[in-house]
Amino acid sequence: MEATKPDTLKGAFTVPEFAAWAGISRTRAFAEIKALRLFPRKCGRATLVPRDEAERWLQGLPLRQAS
Numbered sequence: 489m490e491a492t493k494p495d496t497l498k499g500a501f502t503v504p505e506f507a508a509w510a511g512i513s514r515t516r517a518f519a520e521i522k523a524l525r526l527f528p529r530k531c532g533r534a535t536l537v538p539r540d541e542a543e544r545w546l547q548g549l550p551l552r553q554a555s
Contacts, residue, residue, distance in 0.1 A: 500536040503528070510546065520545065 501509055507517040517537075520526040526545045528537045 498539060500529070500538045501542060503535050503537065506537040506542055509542065 503517050507514045528535045
């Protein structure tokens with residue numbers, strides 16, 4: 489059995505965790521939220537990105553065209 493990274497078991501990410509998962513900066517993550525391309529949830533003061541929303545966002549990115 490392979491070792492599983494802890495973040496693969498999470499149901500939701502904080503914005504910095506989401507940014508690290510997606511390979512983008514924290515600033516870019518907040519820009520995606522402001523542009524209404526990423527829809528986080530609030531839990532008290534915490535801003536959380538549910539895993540299904542993170543995966544939806546990733547699938548919605550345009551494909552890179554071959555040169």
